[in-house]
Amino acid sequence: MITAQHGPQPADFADVRATNLAVVLRHVRRHAPCSRADIAAATGLNKATVSSLVADLIERRLVRESGLTEHRIGRPATMLVLDGTAYAGLGVTVATDQVTAVALDLAGEQLLSWRRAVTPGGAQNGVATTSPGRLTSAVTTVVGRAVNRLTAAGRQVLKLTVGVPGLVDADGTVRLASDLGWHDVDLRGELVRALRKPGYDVVVENDANLAVLAEFRFGAHAATANLIHVTNAAGVGAGIILDGRLVRGGLGYSGEIGHITVEPDGPACPCGRRGCLEAVAGAAAIVRHVRPQPDDAAVPDLAAEVEEVVRRARRADRTTLDVLNRAGRHVGRALASTVNLLNPEVVALGGHYVALAPWLLPAAEEELAAGSVAPGAGGCRLVASALGADAAAIGGAARLLDDLDGGLLPRPAGG
């Protein structure tokens, strides 16, 4: 891949070919059915080069001839389409009480979408904790079943991406996932062992990063170059895309909006500190304020509890509306700092915030506008994610598509 990091690198022809394979594949993904001539015209590559590249992609089972021809002056042109049958990408996300799995084909179509409840093992500051062993086991089970389903349908799984709410190192170690109660868990290593060294890539990633990648690819504001997704599946976290690229930071710990202090000496947070946005205005905190729990136990079945909050808000229950208004304001203030720093075009609220958005957004928008120095919050639109609560698992499955776009293609059979 030719990159422009830290100054230009010498260009050579192997890089050029790899880039051009990805360009042709991308064109087919976007414009199928299309002919070789269409590809040449659109990309500026000459026809002989295109033919050679198409042959390569057919051999790798990424593209196939559709059997349709388009009649035009001269020879009928054979139309090419994605070969959707051969491969799949799998994304799995973990929260304290559930594991979600999504598989996509090369066109980005969903092949499966599962959710499996996991019983939390304990609680800490009112948040469920689940041992790495228990969750790994749940993930392994779900992955095994998904791979079997896909294999039975004739597909090869090329990549598994697991999304975790927390700080994830580049090698897949979960440095800190306070919402799960995890410290320094080699999740990637454990999964590779439990899955018996599978034939596909295994990657562990921060869940908010995966959610924003899904937002960028599939959301209502897809391809917005400066885009933030704030997820609230387990804790509260942000995935940040600037200038079309995912932000990771020096150690991969970017996007920790949930641990911005919004209330000095506020409620205790699972991370060990006090007054974090997550502890004040995360979904679990909202639920606790609306329906105080009898003890410090975890909120069981957070999704069901959030639905109850929604029902009460619809009935205009005063307490519920006040709680949502205050939470929205806290979110808006944290977003104001974010907008002042990054000037995003769109901020999408995801996870459990989607269901609560009708009541959170007005309050958040007011605080965001008041707290941003640029007029109109610098043009930032604050929306509820159109992808619903599963954005991170979708983004995980779509990592395979990111690889393809980047020129990392599966080898030809026997090659």
Added chain:
Amino acid sequence: MITAQHGPQPADFADVRATNLAVVLRHVRRHAPCSRADIAAATGLNKATVSSLVADLIERRLVRESGLTEHRIGRPATMLVLDGTAYAGLGVTVATDQVTAVALDLAGEQLLSWRRAVTPGGAQNGVATTSPGRLTSAVTTVVGRAVNRLTAAGRQVLKLTVGVPGLVDADGTVRLASDLGWHDVDLRGELVRALRKPGYDVVVENDANLAVLAEFRFGAHAATANLIHVTNAAGVGAGIILDGRLVRGGLGYSGEIGHITVEPDGPACPCGRRGCLEAVAGAAAIVRHVRPQPDDAAVPDLAAEVEEVVRRARRADRTTLDVLNRAGRHVGRALASTVNLLNPEVVALGGHYVALAPWLLPAAEEELAAGSVAPGAGGCRLVASALGADAAAIGGAARLLDDLDGGLLPRPAGG
């Protein structure tokens, strides 16, 4: 230029040559004196290509033969060096009470460094304001003198970059510079007219962006991929580099750390809001707390006032130490939000904060560590900028070098 934004673009050979010109020039800039054979060995380009590219660069007066040869097996190799004599880049920054100008040659060496006081025209919330006309006039005068000086030394100025503390649009309009009291000023247009359509590029940029570019190129932590420079020349602003690239945001309004609300209902800020970091802990605010001014007038000669604060701090004056400690804590809290969101490797404090750093940094580091969820603030080092208070003007002059690195080379004479 081959870029990888939003997916791969078709690669063609004109791009490849432009890239390779830049690669060769960059190698000479870093490793001169060097031979054509050295360049070929280091870059992987073949010798005939290198010779052709070197001839091109010599014609553009970017590289020259040094007259030295290195004796080795076979023919003596002629050593190449940068042609430092032909060109210059000029950077000018504006604050309420001064204009700073720096010129650099292609090797990044300083050719001139001037500072010119400007009398503020008025005041607003204790901050000087200066009309666009008055400052444009001062900039024009300084630029005219600098260009004359450089031209007399046989150099052609290729680019002028003007740094402004505020929100600058992509076309060079200053949307808002509250510290100067400016709204919607077409500074680039005014300068081009005042300079009588000069033969060089004229660019207007946010001053903190220029400062971080200088930090990235010349600072003590040069080439750190995730690097933030917080300037305090006029207001407080941040330049943000992530993954080796400058962050601008959707409209170019990124980095407004000075307008993060750190004290609800706090002191009035020139931006029209209250409790901004700048109004609470900027240099002007620090000076006012140490030596309360009799009225709401601007702090005259901020640099001299900051020197007085430093003298008092060295004498361990209690009031002064308390003021600096509190200011440092506010800076640290704003940095904690920044670090949670972006996980930078280095944050450098610049402008007037450099002189105050010995007293600001300890307090800021404590709050930063306490406010960051990642252990050790995610590895972030908080330092005083080694570039002193002129980082932004240096960065402005260095924009020419960024152009060269990006393959935008001056045309050959007559070409």
